[in-house]
Amino acid sequence: MKVRSAFLLVPCAALITFAYACSDSASNNPPPAGDAGSKADAAPGVDAAPLPDSGPPPTVGPVELKFEARVGAEPFACGKTYAGIGTSSATAAAGDLRFFIHDVKLLRGTEEVPVTLDTRAPWQSARLALLDFEDKTGECEFGTSGTNDIVKGSVLGTGFDGITFKIGVPEDLNHLNKDLQPAPLPGSGLNWDWTNGYIHIAVQLNSMKLESDGVARVPPFYSHVGSTQCSGDPADGGTPGCALKNRPTVRLSGFDPTKSKIVLDAKKLYEGSNIDVNTPDTIPGCMSSPSDPECPPIFTRFGLDFATGLPKGSPVIFSVEPR
Amino acid sequence: MKWVAVGGLVVAAGLGACSDGPSVDVPPRPSVDASDATVVDPDGGDGGIADGATPYPFSLPKGFPTPSVPANNPLTKEKVALGRHLFYDKRLSGNGTLSCAGCHEQARAFTDGRPFGIGSTGQVHRRNSQTLANVAYAATMTWANPVLTTLEEQARVPMFGIDPIVELGIRGKEDEVLAALRAEEKYSTLFPAAFPAQADPLTLDNVVRALASFQRTLISGRSAFDRYRYDGDANALTAEQKRGMELFGSETLECFHCHGGFNFTDAVAFEGVPVERRFHNTGLYNIGGAGAFPPGNQGLIDFTGVASDMGKFKAPTLRNIEKTAPYMHDGSIATLDEVLDHYAAGGRTITSGPYAGVGKSNPFKSGFIVSFTISPEDKAAVIAFLRSLTDEAFLTDPSLSNPWPQ
Structure with a gap:
């Protein structure tokens, strides 16, 4: 199977230099007659010509990617509180945990195989999936009642040993007329209207600590990551774009979709933060403002370079565990 | 890692280029229809x-251009009527305590008289409520x-925003708010009338x-200024107001550069x-001299991150300015008299406290904020002119007022 994949890559790799050669190349290597059936089963863009000395051609099959959200060893759940959070070892209640993913690829060695997402309202479109671990109970005040811990799709072949995906809404989908969008954008509750966009990932723990008046709780420690420093509005013909894109790239080895799950540990997100205090005159927690002193340790753990908004390593909050 | 990334690019390019089918990695821009099947409303x-x-017929004052209206939300009498009810309805808030009108009162030209707006949960905004x-x-x-x-994009900010307040x-309370609206008998006719093609229009x-x-x-x-300027009523302005108008338009005061045109602001757009x-730094602050x-609350820079955008804000319209105190983005100037002092000084000097600094020397200040000397009489004349921009008919227009029984 690896041999076959390598063969497929060669002519297409050449295309990076010779952009128009691909179709010629493909037509120079027509599939043998009688192969129509297997071709129909192949993933888009993959020529199904069998190779000598290979086994049966790989087929496209369904794949389910299982996610789990935790705070340390305990499951993330609205209504629960957790001890030992952050540098002050705070006790905190679950507040929010939702994120979009796109550009999902399964890994087989160094090979990356795109996962074609199912269209599955309200959680998935062909381009985008929403993972949602809050159910709007307890202190999860900004959420939605529905939850989703799975991404469904299809992929060519088997035998995967890793996964990569990007967190957030792709830029070309992020700033369109909100009335128009298919699932999972409407109803996600992650609209970030001041940027005409969406929050890529929202994690929130609410410290139980009281303010100095002994009555009010300290504000929630929001962690809202989205693209900032945006310009261009489609409403007046502009092309929207944001200088700080802030879309983490997760890359995990040892992931077999049939045997593994992807774990997000919110406790790890706060290992460099004191969620009991917030710098005056700044947003509680971090809402991606380049001037917010609460943001750098959060961004580091989201796998983002705070200054450039570019991915910087796979976020430490994600890991792979057996299902 | 780098090598792997290149490998991924090869796969992507190969799939996109070699196939007749849809590309997985490189979706067409800018539409969402090619790869996302469910577009509810094309x-x-x-x-x-x-x-x-019924199309809403704009009855525009003389000198006013036709406003732009998004093609996907044509203006109708029915939508205007529905919007008026919603604007004044406290049920359009998460806890049922605040309507749009709570920060935008008609008698104050749709401002609230406070330095900062106050949200439904009591949080204080960092910005002054602007005139509508x-x-x-x-x-x-x-x-x-x-x-x-x-305005469609903007409406979502106060409705759904939690940042800064x-x-x-x-x-998080969408369902509750919709249920509260659904319980109001009037909306059972207002929504269907406004959106007659929709089966379930209460959204x-x-x-x-x-x-x-x-x-x-x-x-x-329909202010005194408009009667003078557009209706040919030479007596609509007093002699003092006319002198103030000349001063306002002079190269000495430079007001008109940012507050020019029919709406007394350079931040206008309309049909065609x-x-x-346009955003300007007017030297309100200069903390630390830098x-x-x-x-x-640093203005455009909060949004763009561009250093030279420090302290830049939109120039508001001066229409009804007499009614919209306190002034500036942070409500930090109480009266028009003090506003003129600020501009005459070419920027505000704050002598002590955390915000101390000489605004006149702000390196990002607009070139049109120049200091000038103005006599008390001339200052009074400029303020008298600004008061001629008050439109009493607008402030008391019954068609813009609260339609709910008081």
């Missing part, structure tokens, strides 16, 4: 003026946001469309005129 709105709805007079012509919405160019507080998207529609009718252009985004504005 017109992006209510799809035009449906049968049974002639907001149909606003090139950009809010004080310093370059990407909000329509909860305003109407609907995020938050339609709330947005209706609010934007009502706000487009908040046209103020593309949006120009140009800084107070943290958390």
Whole structure:
């Protein structure tokens, strides 16, 4: 199977230099007659010509990617509180945990195989999936009642040993007329209207600590990551774009979709933060403002370079565990 | 890692280029229809003026251009009527305590008389509530946001926003708010009348469309100045006001550069005129001498991150300015008299405290903020002219007032 994949890559790799050669190349290597059936089963863009000395051609099959959200060893759940959070070892209640993913690829060695997402309202479109671990109970005040811990799709072949995906809404989908969008954008509750966009990932723990008046709780420690420093509005013909894109790239080895799950540990997100205090005159927690002193340790753990908004390593909050 | 990334690119390019089928990695721009199957409303709105709805005829004052109206939300009398009811309805907030009108009172030209707006949960905004007079012509919405160019986009900010404060507080309470609206008998006719082509029109998207529609009718252009300027009534302005008008338009005071045109602001857009985004630093602060504005409220730079955008805000319309005190983005100047002092000094000097600094020397200040000497009589004349921009008919227009039984 690896041999076959390598063969497929060669002519297409050449295309990076010779952009128009691909179709010629493909037509120079027509599939043998009688192969129509297997071709129909192949993933888009993959020529199904069998190779000598290979086994049966790989087929496209369904794949389910299982996610789990935790705070340390305990499951993330609205209504629960957790001890030992952050540098002050705070006790905190679950507040929010939702994120979009796109550009999902399964890994087989160094090979990356795109996962074609199912269209599955309200959680998935062909381009985008929403993972949602809050159910709007307890202190999860900004959420939605529905939850989703799975991404469904299809992929060519088997035998995967890793996964990569990007967190957030792709830029070309992020700033369109909100009335128009298919699932999972409407109803996600992650609209970030001041940027005409969406929050890529929202994690929130609410410290139980009281303010100095002994009555009010300290504000929630929001962690809202989205693209900032945006310009261009489609409403007046502009092309929207944001200088700080802030879309983490997760890359995990040892992931077999049939045997593994992807774990997000919110406790790890706060290992460099004191969620009991917030710098005056700044947003509680971090809402991606380049001037917010609460943001750098959060961004580091989201796998983002705070200054450039570019991915910087796979976020430490994600890991792979057996299902 | 680098090598792996290149490998991924090869796969992507190969799939996109070698296939007749749809590309997985490189979707077409800018539409969402190619790869996302479920587009509920292909017109992006209510799809035009449906049968049974009545186009809203703008009755524009002389000298006023036609406002731009998004093609996906054509203006109808029914949407305006619905939007007016929603604008004054406290049920359009997460806890049922605040309506749009809570920070935008008609008698104050749709401002609230406070330095800062106060949200439904009691949080205090960092910005002053702006007038909605002639907001149909606003090139950009809010004080310093370059990407909000329509009232539809803007309406979602107070409705759903939690940053910097909860305003109407609907995020997370969408279902409760819709249920509260559904319980109101009047809406059972207002929503279907406004969106007659829709089977279930009581939606938050339609709330947005209706609010934007009502706000487009908040046209103020019947002031004494307008009677003088456009109606040929030479006696509509006093001699003092006429002198103030000349001073206002002089190269000495330079007011008109940012507060020019029919709406007394350079931040206008209308039918046939593309949006120009204009923001200015007027030397209100200069913390530490390096140009800084107070943290958390620094204007356009908060949005763009561009250093030279420090302290830049939109020039508000001066129409009804007499009624919209206190002034500036942070309500930090109480009277028009003090506003003129600020401009005469070429910037505000704060002598002590955390915001101390000489605003006149702010390195990002607009070149039009020049210091000038003005006599008390001339200052009074300028203020008298500014008062001629008050439009009493607008402030008391019954069609813009609270339609609910008091």
